[in-house]
Amino acid sequence: MADKFDVIVIGAGPGGYVAAIRAAQLGLKTACVEKWIGKEGKVVHGGTCLNVGCIPSKALLEASHKFVEAKHDFDDMGITAGDVSMDVKKMMARKDTIVKNLTGGIAGLFKANGVTALEGTGKVLSKNQVEVTDQDGKAATYEADNIVVAAGSVPVDIPPTPLTDDLIVDSTGALEFQETPKRLGVIGAGVIGLELGSVWNRLGSEVTVLEALDDFLPMVDSAIAKETQKLLKKQGLDIKLGARVTGSEIKGTEVVVKYADGKGEQEITFDRLIVCVGRKPYTKGVIGDGVGVELDERGFIHVDDQCRTSVPGVYAIGDCVRGPMLAHKASEEGIMVADIIAGHKAEMNYDAIPSVIYTFPEVAWVGMTEQDAKAAGIEVKTGAFPFAASGRAMANNATEGQAKVIADAETDRILGMHIVGQHAGEMIAQGVIAMEFGSSAEDLALSCYAHPTMSEAVHEAALAVEGHAIHMANRKKRK
Numbered sequence: 001m002a003d004k005f006d007v008i009v010i011g012a013g014p015g016g017y018v019a020a021i022r023a024a025q026l027g028l029k030t031a032c033v034e035k036w037i038g039k040e041g042k043v044v045h046g047g048t049c050l051n052v053g054c055i056p057s058k059a060l061l062e063a064s065h066k067f068v069e070a071k072h073d074f075d076d077m078g079i080t081a082g083d084v085s086m087d088v089k090k091m092m093a094r095k096d097t098i099v100k101n102l103t104g105g106i107a108g109l110f111k112a113n114g115v116t117a118l119e120g121t122g123k124v125l126s127k128n129q130v131e132v133t134d135q136d137g138k139a140a141t142y143e144a145d146n147i148v149v150a151a152g153s154v155p156v157d158i159p160p161t162p163l164t165d166d167l168i169v170d171s172t173g174a175l176e177f178q179e180t181p182k183r184l185g186v187i188g189a190g191v192i193g194l195e196l197g198s199v200w201n202r203l204g205s206e207v208t209v210l211e212a213l214d215d216f217l218p219m220v221d222s223a224i225a226k227e228t229q230k231l232l233k234k235q236g237l238d239i240k241l242g243a244r245v246t247g248s249e250i251k252g253t254e255v256v257v258k259y260a261d262g263k264g265e266q267e268i269t270f271d272r273l274i275v276c277v278g279r280k281p282y283t284k285g286v287i288g289d290g291v292g293v294e295l296d297e298r299g300f301i302h303v304d305d306q307c308r309t310s311v312p313g314v315y316a317i318g319d320c321v322r323g324p325m326l327a328h329k330a331s332e333e334g335i336m337v338a339d340i341i342a343g344h345k346a347e348m349n350y351d352a353i354p355s356v357i358y359t360f361p362e363v364a365w366v367g368m369t370e371q372d373a374k375a376a377g378i379e380v381k382t383g384a385f386p387f388a389a390s391g392r393a394m395a396n397n398a399t400e401g402q403a404k405v406i407a408d409a410e411t412d413r414i415l416g417m418h419i420v421g422q423h424a425g426e427m428i429a430q431g432v433i434a435m436e437f438g439s440s441a442e443d444l445a446l447s448c449y450a451h452p453t454m455s456e457a458v459h460e461a462a463l464a465v466e467g468h469a470i471h472m473a474n475r476k477k478r479k
């Protein structure tokens with residue numbers, strides 16, 4: 001039997017590595033097991049987020065956005081950029097360097113905080129034992145008073161479009177293209193599909209997004225979703241709603257995709273296809289037989305509000321449990337669980353977890369949509385402000401979009417905030433903090449915002465809840 005720990009965390013993604021660091025900070029003897037093999041053949045930390053998710057996708061989104069700006073927007077500002085071109089291989093190399101620096105940084109944080117990094121595949125053998133099998137198949141068993149499973153998720157694949165080496169790929173493959181495909185198909189108009197579709201559309205691909213649902217971004221307030229759809233269409237993304245992919249065929253270097261829409265069976269040919277139809281929990285083999293940790297019918301580890309599994313002392317967090325598959329949700333759960341293990345009171349507010357789509361402009365939201373509130377029988381009042389009326393947005397060449405605040409009609413408490421606009425992902429933190437503090441729309445309206453900022457649109461939207469917006473004509477009558 002090898003060492004004994006207070007806590008062993010399985011998985012070093014944003015859920016697991018954050019849980020491990022927090023636990024160590026609280027004085028617990030902590031180990032974190034990771035098996036991800038990086039491009040250099042060695043174990044790397046950071047999970048999906050750092051290796052093939054949040055960070056690499058944002059590196060490509062930023063580079064491709066700058067390319068579009070230089071090509072199309074600079075002229076208007078008096079800047080002559082000359083012949084602007086994109087070296088895709090260089091863009092990818094930059095992305096790889098960012099990933100390498102960040103994943104290496106986690107190893108440094110583990111050292112600084114005294115977390116023991118165990119390399120290999122972890123398996124919960126019992127409520128107090130974790131087996132770790134290294135790359136050579138050598139196994140060791142470690143004892144722990146508490147175990148945190150943070151095994152994450154993997155892309156969903158669908159039978160109509162089996163992945164190939166390079167023509168039909170998932171999101172991970174789409175982060176590795178070394179040249180811009182001429183005709184690119186994307187299955188799924190969710191967050192990842194829209195982000196990856198945007199990257200390649202900006203670099204010159206003709207992008208068609210096939211989405212089975214009739215509604216575009218049903219989780220976003222419908223006014224914001226509608227405006228986003230219009231803006232993405234204007235950029236050249238051909239988003240076909242109500243289009244369910246039913247089959248595919250590789251013909252030489254092309255992929256022929258069959259889909260069914262309102263008019264019947266259709267066919268479309270692409271040079272490359274990205275399958276972005278969601279992610280599923282990755283729990284295969286992580287829980288040993290007879291341990292008693294229950295999974296739900298979709299394969300998620302069953303947990304309560306504080307991420308306790310059905311076995312005392314065993315916790316599970318992040319993408320392998322219920323709730324939105326988001327890095328910051330995983331990290332917050334990691335902190336909560338470490339605090340609980342250390343004997344502190346801790347809980348999370350699942351109603352105030354923000355989401356962001358890093359298209360241009362960004363789409364960001366927290367809390368209820370107006371339609372959610374109506375469905376729940378809650379009477380709401382709303383205020384919206386268009387960036388077209390914002391001085392800073394004009395200066396930034398970013399007048400598209402709007403900010404919307406949704407408040408309880410009776411109490412004025414903020415129930416949701418939905419934004420489409422440049423830096424929406426930064427601005428949404430105001431909605432999160434307002435909701436965490438139980439603020440009213442009036443609290444935001446009475447706050448002093450720096451001028452000129454994009455955030456002033458949030459201020460104006462909060463003012464507009466009562467018909468008090470200053471920089472636009474109010475639809476509601478001022479009381």
Ligand code: FAD
Nearest residue numbers: 011013014015047048049053054122152318319325326327
């Ligand atoms: P993961 O990050 O999946 O980490 C789990 C880790 O556990 C992995 O390293 C895995 O190797 C390890 N592991 C699993 N089983 C074992 C085992 N038995 N033994 C040892 N190790 C094991 N989220 C955002 O919030 N913002 C974004 O902008 C964003 N963009 C994304 C873009 C893309 C293209 C993708 C694919 C995802 C994106 N996400 C984004 C989602 C985000 O990456 C995940 O929600 C997040 O990584 C989940 O964290 P996690 O720690 O639960 O799991």
Ligand code: AMP
Nearest residue numbers: 188189190191210211212244245277278
């Ligand atoms: P998300 O879960 O946000 O990653 O989004 C995945 C999207 O893929 C959802 O909007 C699904 O409706 C969509 N989707 C799933 N299967 C298919 C399919 N066969 N054809 C087209 N779209 C699909």
